Amino acid sequence: MFELENAKTTQGLRRVAIDPVSRVEGHGKVTLLLDEQNKIHQVRLHIVEFRGFEVFIKGRPYWEVPVTVQRLCGICPVSHHLAASKAMDVIVGAKQLTPTAEKLRRLMHYGQIVQSNAVHFYHLASPDLLMGFDSEVAQRNIVGVAMKYPDIAKQGILLRKYGQEVIHYTAGKRIHGTGAIPGGVNKALTVAERDKLKKDLPQLIEWAKGGVELMQRFHEANPAFYNSFGLFESNMMGMVREDGALDLYHGDLRITDAEGKPIFDRFSYDNYTQILREEVKSWSYMKFPYIAELGPEKGWYKVGPLARLQTCDFIPSPLAEAARKTMLAIGNGRPVHSTLSYHWARVIEILHGLEVIQDLLNDPDVLGNDLLVKGERQEEGVGVIEAPRGVLIHHYKVNEDDQVTMCNLIVSTTHNNQAMNTAIRSVATQHLDRRVITEGLLNHIECAIRAYDPCLSCATHAMGKMPLQVELVDAAGECLSLLRRDAAGNFHNSDMYA
């Protein structure tokens, strides 16, 4: 039983809900149960996941899946595109892609890492970090950052744009392209495209270094707050290549415990069903994955930048590896678990992504024209990738008529379900317990979620103008007061029954 997951009794407790509007990526909602002294008894993050898609895709031809599955997400469609393509490579018997196809897919993927991590860090997280967690809400967005720190805002926007350009040249479109197809890719890179992408790289790498330094300074400014905010320790899962290096496109999975010791030094992701299980809880639509052998209470783990930068032995690019070492030093020999370090790891990955892109653009293979292979048709395929927010599993069965008969997706958000719940319980205990709840304090909870996944919280920062409602409900279910943000971004506090 996890602390603060279930209140002993709901008798006499008030309920506070943070309920952003529904988005394509899923609908996130946080509920808190408080007593009269504002002591917190229960904290839960509830999310609707992608079951609809798993049903919808049944009966469709396998080659359609990598394109349609992208519609799951407007923030990291390329990850779904590539994970599904990898699964379909298995289906068409493409055991080994051509060097050109493999490298172009990597280029697309690392472009996605740069663009998605840049959105996540600069657009969604930097307002909290630079302006303060409970700063004036009207300023706490990318526009506020642009006014106060114009250079940082500009760099964030241009880093994202560069990632999108890489995607555009490899997938045909900035979002929802078609570049990867079962067995390879449909498009070669032209010399002109390659040269255009090479041109701005040195400047972008400088900016990414600046982003890493920004996180380092942020830590140095208030290490006590930084280290403890939303702190909890857990197992970690990430992808590694054969020599133990970080690899975001392909490799085995490694799981370590909170001390960084391997639980599984490596396993082939084809076997994920043997290693991982998913627990269903009555109060959430999203399952809770765990390591089968350890059980649900000990076997949960976190994924994403902070996890994979520590499950790997090293980052195979020099600038990012040096930055990783600096970050790890704050752990004094133990792994770093502080929630805000997700952002630090995230900017290190932007730097790493750009270094990988640089290597790929200098590799003549990306200009090749040998794009597609096929082999003996298979009935079942698993494709796994390190999406910007963590391990993403796609698993399909395809019948002899070429139709999908089974689809199972475990997305990064699901892997992090327990971790995010634990993080917000930690924040609630640290910052909200026995205090009058204000918008600024509720934002602390969102800050913890946002460290993992912006898809739930983009309603607050990405758009800045999406209506959001926080209700204070008594134990009888009556709404006592309502904190509401209107479409213009203004907050209104109204007592419903005053």
Add this chain to the structure above:
Amino acid sequence: MNTENTFIIDGSPIPFEPGQTVLEAALKADVFIPHLCYFPGLRPNGNCKLCTISINGKHSSACTTLARPGSEIENNTPALNDKRRLMLQMLFVEGNHFCPGCEKSGNCQLQALAYELEMMTPHFNHFFPNRKVDASHPEAFLDMNRCITCGLCVQASRDVDKKNIFILSGRGMASHVVINSPSGNLGDSDFSMSDKAASVCPVGAILPKHRGYSVPIGKRLYDGVPISSQTEFLKTRKA
């Protein structure tokens, strides 16, 4: 120019050979008239009505109307294009056309016409009909969600392939394409991807298997040049 064998479209003279339809003559002269159910070499069937023009003030289908000397024809006018757009909108809501995931996207005549005629919304409520998907054939994938009942596959199979595999069944709103085989499945027929019927479908209802999305975005038929400027392709295409 021989005025005897000439008619006028939107003020310009168009020559024709006796026996040619207005659509054939217009395409030959590189004048675009929107159309969906016409395919060079197949007998015009007048199903879709996209090619509706106004001849001496009366509406008629350009694909089935024989060219006559001296006719005054309106084609590319706001009033006619409004009507055509409305017909496209009806076609879109009657079927299940999800362009973002459809492998015919970029090569689809229905989509190309929707762009050409500036269809911004479906306007009507979607029917979301329950249509058949038939994956039984090893080389072809049938997705009737996208069928606009243009009848081209029916004609091609009957008149060119001499196989009669595709048949129109039902009447009016209920008319739909069925497969003439013991089980009703394409896999049970002697259909082959080299049949003419395999490559006349203007939408993504009859597609070769395993090849989806192999042409990158930017290189597909209608990516670069709008359909109205592709009369050369439209008049010479062969299945």
